Amino acid sequence: MSEILGTGGLILNEPLLWHKGKKGRIGMSIPESDVPTAAIDAKLLGDAVNFPDLSEVDVVRHYTRLSQWNFGVDSGMYPLGSCTMKYNPKTNERQAATPAIASAHPMLADNLCQGTLRLLFELQQYLATITGLDAVSLQPAAGAHGELTGMLIFHAWHRSRGSQRHKILIPDTAHGTNPASAALCGFKAVPVKSDDQGMLDPALVASLMDEDTAGIMLTNPNTLGLFEERIRQIADIVHAKGGLVYGDGANMNAVLGVIDAKRCGIDVLHLNLHKTFSTPHGGGGPGAGPVCVTRELEPFLPVPRAVKEGDVFRLDSNRPQSVGRVHAFHGNFGVLVRAYSYILSMGEAGLKKASQLAVLNANYIKEQLKDVLHLPYDRPCMHECVFSDLKQQEYKISTVDMAKRLIDYGYHPPTIYFPLIVHGAMMIEPTETECKDDIDQFIATLKIITKEAVEQPELLRQAPQRTKVRRLDEVQAARCPCLIGPSGD
Amino acid sequence: MRYLPHTPEEIAAMLAAIGAPSLDSLFDTVPADCRMTDAWNLPAAKSEWELNDHMRHLAAAMRVDEHTKVLVGAGSYQHHIPETVRSLASRSEFLTAYTPYQPEMAQGTLQGIFEYQTLTARLLGVDVVNASMYDGASALAEALLMGLRIAKKKKRVAVAKAIHPHYRAVVRAYLQPAGYEVVELDFLANGRTDLSGLDALEDIAAVALQSPNFFGVIEDLEVAAATIHGAGMLFVTCFTEPLAYGLLKNPGSCGADIVCGEGQSFGIAPSFGGPGLGMFGCKEPFTRNLPGRLVGETKDLEGRRGYVLTLATREQHIRREKATSNICSNQGICAMTAGMYMASLGGTGIRQLARLNYDKTQYLKETLRQAGAKVVFDGPVFNEFVVEFPANFRPAYERLLANNIVAGLELGALYPKLAGRYLFCVTETISKQIMDTIGAEVGA
Numbered sequence: 001m002s003e004i005l006g007t008g009g010l011i012l013n014e015p016l017l018w019h020k021g022k023k024g025r026i027g028m029s030i031p032e033s034d035v036p037t038a039a040i041d042a043k044l045l046g047d048a049v050n051f052p053d054l055s056e057v058d059v060v061r062h063y064t065r066l067s068q069w070n071f072g073v074d075s076g077m078y079p080l081g082s083c084t085m086k087y088n089p090k091t092n093e094r095q096a097a098t099p100a101i102a103s104a105h106p107m108l109a110d111n112l113c114q115g116t117l118r119l120l121f122e123l124q125q126y127l128a129t130i131t132g133l134d135a136v137s138l139q140p141a142a143g144a145h146g147e148l149t150g151m152l153i154f155h156a157w158h159r160s161r162g163s164q165r166h167k168i169l170i171p172d173t174a175h176g177t178n179p180a181s182a183a184l185c186g187f188k189a190v191p192v193k194s195d196d197q198g199m200l201d202p203a204l205v206a207s208l209m210d211e212d213t214a215g216i217m218l219t220n221p222n223t224l225g226l227f228e229e230r231i232r233q234i235a236d237i238v239h240a241k242g243g244l245v246y247g248d249g250a251n252m253n254a255v256l257g258v259i260d261a262k263r264c265g266i267d268v269l270h271l272n273l274h275k276t277f278s279t280p281h282g283g284g285g286p287g288a289g290p291v292c293v294t295r296e297l298e299p300f301l302p303v304p305r306a307v308k309e310g311d312v313f314r315l316d317s318n319r320p321q322s323v324g325r326v327h328a329f330h331g332n333f334g335v336l337v338r339a340y341s342y343i344l345s346m347g348e349a350g351l352k353k354a355s356q357l358a359v360l361n362a363n364y365i366k367e368q369l370k371d372v373l374h375l376p377y378d379r380p381c382m383h384e385c386v387f388s389d390l391k392q393q394e395y396k397i398s399t400v401d402m403a404k405r406l407i408d409y410g411y412h413p414p415t416i417y418f419p420l421i422v423h424g425a426m427m428i429e430p431t432e433t434e435c436k437d438d439i440d441q442f443i444a445t446l447k448i449i450t451k452e453a454v455e456q457p458e459l460l461r462q463a464p465q466r467t468k469v470r471r472l473d474e475v476q477a478a479r480c481p482c483l484i485g486p487s488g489d
Numbered sequence: 490m491r492y493l494p495h496t497p498e499e500i501a502a503m504l505a506a507i508g509a510p511s512l513d514s515l516f517d518t519v520p521a522d523c524r525m526t527d528a529w530n531l532p533a534a535k536s537e538w539e540l541n542d543h544m545r546h547l548a549a550a551m552r553v554d555e556h557t558k559v560l561v562g563a564g565s566y567q568h569h570i571p572e573t574v575r576s577l578a579s580r581s582e583f584l585t586a587y588t589p590y591q592p593e594m595a596q597g598t599l600q601g602i603f604e605y606q607t608l609t610a611r612l613l614g615v616d617v618v619n620a621s622m623y624d625g626a627s628a629l630a631e632a633l634l635m636g637l638r639i640a641k642k643k644k645r646v647a648v649a650k651a652i653h654p655h656y657r658a659v660v661r662a663y664l665q666p667a668g669y670e671v672v673e674l675d676f677l678a679n680g681r682t683d684l685s686g687l688d689a690l691e692d693i694a695a696v697a698l699q700s701p702n703f704f705g706v707i708e709d710l711e712v713a714a715a716t717i718h719g720a721g722m723l724f725v726t727c728f729t730e731p732l733a734y735g736l737l738k739n740p741g742s743c744g745a746d747i748v749c750g751e752g753q754s755f756g757i758a759p760s761f762g763g764p765g766l767g768m769f770g771c772k773e774p775f776t777r778n779l780p781g782r783l784v785g786e787t788k789d790l791e792g793r794r795g796y797v798l799t800l801a802t803r804e805q806h807i808r809r810e811k812a813t814s815n816i817c818s819n820q821g822i823c824a825m826t827a828g829m830y831m832a833s834l835g836g837t838g839i840r841q842l843a844r845l846n847y848d849k850t851q852y853l854k855e856t857l858r859q860a861g862a863k864v865v866f867d868g869p870v871f872n873e874f875v876v877e878f879p880a881n882f883r884p885a886y887e888r889l890l891a892n893n894i895v896a897g898l899e900l901g902a903l904y905p906k907l908a909g910r911y912l913f914c915v916t917e918t919i920s921k922q923i924m925d926t927i928g929a930e931v932g933a
Contacts, residue, residue: 027833028571034921038851046738053835063577070597072585099555100548106762115550129530141623142818155666180805180815186667189810260525283586283598284821286764324662328626329762347534350490356512435494467593469795477787477799485607
């Protein structure tokens with residue numbers, strides 16, 4: 001095996017912004033005024049804003065040093081389950097920065113912005129064909145925003161049929177955003193327990209589904225990385241009781257070209273463009289969470305919608321049944337440009353191959369590590385696999401210790417302690433953009449760590465040791481919150 | 490495909506290790522009745538240079554492009570973006586990182602967001618600022634939901650009609666399904682919001698004003714705070730142009746309880762309306778009701794200063810249906826960008842830049858007035874204002890457009906009563922010469 005990746009290197013200290021600079025410096029160019037100074041009512045004037053004054057070099061060094069304390073997909077493998085941290089192509093950044101697009105104002109008449117409208121229209125079409133659904137809104141700014149939009153659509157659809165339902169079924173494996181999004185629309189979340197295979201049981205769904213239940217929110221593949229094989233049957237049960245089926249597309253990277261959401265019985269599906277469609281996560285966002293729906297639900301999508309008439313693109317807001325707006329303008333358009341560029345670069349064959357390789361990588365890791373890590377559900381997985389710390393417990397080593405030790409070896413840890421139904425969960429999603437060599441190295445590293453857990457457990461408990469800071473006191477942070485710096489200096 | 494690294498030999502070796510006969514067999518758990526059977530209707534895959542050509546083609550279809558002077562604001566502003574901000578924000582250590590759930594590997598993001606929270610709190614005059622919301626509109630909706638949570642039993646909120654119409658639409662979409670009612674407050678002849686009827690309204694948890702409002706008019710926030718608090722309601726303010734607070738009294742110092750708005754002006758390209766930045770802060774007593782992520786300072790094992798995401802018990806991944814919001818992904822890199830921009834400006838620079846925007850706006854307002862236009866609202870304005878022209882302005886608008894100038898936004902679609910009136914916006918990117926050109930066309 002090649003040399004362990006590991007960490008070390010040159011880390012510079014850097015103070016907080018307000019401990020730098022000198023009054024009177026400036027870090028950007030402000031034009032000389034070419035107009036007279038205008039009068040202003042003194043009652044309106046505020047005090048001087050208490051920002052530090054920095055030079056351009058101060059600012060550049062500050063953020064460059066901060067960036068060196070960070071780890072991105074460009075730095076190394078980021079096997080964060082449920083997050084699909086695949087490579088973010090550089091060309092997508094260039095396309096989003098196209099001057100005519102980056103400078104486009106969102107309130108202009110349709111005839112002044114045909115290029116951006118065409119992109120919106122075509123991306124709607126592409127996402128429809130990719131999911132098998134009929135119509136798409138690109139407005140939601142993130143996955144949870146897509147979920148909220150989906151719940152607004154559920155609400156509006158039921159209302160259009162003269163009924164108002166108050167409950168919604170949500171599996172115990174769901175992301176926390178699902179119940180939170182449903183609650184925003186006034187739906188009470190009814191949890192659905194998964195069975196001992198990690199699957200949803202249609203009989204249980206049938207027993208919970210009633211005339212006061214708006215429908216079900218499910219994630220497929222689910223958060224155990226398993227395909228819900230009886231999804232069609234579950235959808236039929238929900239539909240028969242007058243409900244709708246919401247598909248959380250967070251895990252779509254597993255099944256591009258494999259599943260047809262409409263044939264699965266899904267009525268509304270959101271996609272995470274910052275997962276499946278390669279747009280960067282930006283240390284928290286922005287994402288984009290388009291919603292795809294069946295023909296029957298199209299009238300309820302947010303306005304405006306991008307439409308094409310002849311050769312002309314325009315925005316249509318005349319949709320009386322629409323849930324309204326969920327974003328001030330057209331969603332995170334710059335993110336949409338990146339996803340559009342990715343789809344055009346990959347094409348049909350490339351996208352389908354991406355899912356195959358994502359699933360190949362995850363199954364390979366599952367097989368190679370199941371001897372050293374407990375695998376609670378030993379079945380073929382999709383794009384991610386979920387282990388637990390059961391085998392390490394006798395050495396008093398928990399998932400967090402193994403995760404932190406991975407940092408010393410130069411890897412971002414997997415998602416830990418989720419899904420909630422697996423005690424001490426460690427959820428690994430390698431994605432398709434990691435090559436076999438790097439995956440082999442990751443597997444070898446985790447094997448070393450499980451050995452260390454037995455022989456030198458203190459190494460794990462003390463990890464990470466080579467980072468800018470070591471384990472941080474999160475209890476103290478929450479008990480005495482310090483959320484902004486001092487205002488005095 | 491260059492993003493897919495596997496060789497056929499590696500695929501074969503990995504399949505053998507798994508014990509699967511083929512890539513297709515990995516999907517055997519997917520039932521036949523769920524399968525995609527249709528071919529996709531997608532264009533053939535493009536090479537990198539074909540993609541460049543394609544995007545050039547889309548760019549060429551933009552009648553208004555980067556060479557056009559756009560005197561339209563209405564929630565999206567053309568300010569100069571320093572190359573340093575663009576360059577630093579695109580560093581891939583920031584850009585390609587995930588949410589900082591592993592703080593030892595994300596101190597760059599975390600300190601950067603902590604600094605953003607701090608500078609934003611100083612700018613807005615509030616005690617706490619979160620790590621961002623999607624945009625100004627959803628931030629306002631979340632602020633009103635927060636007001637309803639704090640007020641507990643009340644079921645209604647009041648919002649000014651002088652708030653951006655799109656923001657009000659988002660508020661309605663967010664609030665109505667859960668059974669809340671949104672009341673709208675009209676504006677006066679000077680463009681400020683009429684609060685005279687507030688006392689007569691019942692069951693109102695919070696009142697929201699925008700300042701500078703959609704018409705550019707600066708609301709009297711101090712008087713509004715007294716009136717609103719006097720009626721036992723929470724005071725929410727929003728904004729679309731945070732640069733205004735480089736010059737004007739900030740909402741926190743005027744008495745606002747929750748302050749939110751759009752931060753696109755701070756180093757973020759308009760990009761057809763997104764990604765922008767939902768800025769969101771409040772006074773201290775309400776911290777635990779805040780939606781969204783918060784970065785806090787703490788110490789590591791060896792006593793060194795460090796940063797973590799904190800007060801997560803408010804959030805969906807812990808609290809699920811009882812969370813203060815469903816938000817998860819936010820606008821992280823946009824908040825970092827705004828932090829970089831505020832740091833580049835500094836206290837001296839933000840005053841100077843805000844003043845320049847103010848002065849230039851007064852200049853265009855005066856120029857148009859002298860050319861025969863009437864200023865519709867006589868309240869004080871920051872960098873936007875509404876005018877009415879003596880004759881049909883459309884021909885002049887078209888002539889200016891031919892000259893690569895977008896002269897304002899006609900308001901009929903947004904405010905039917907203001908049909909034929911135009912909302913103008915001036916920033917530091919608009920020269921006196923451009924403004925004189927517009928004045929000459931109006932007078933012609």
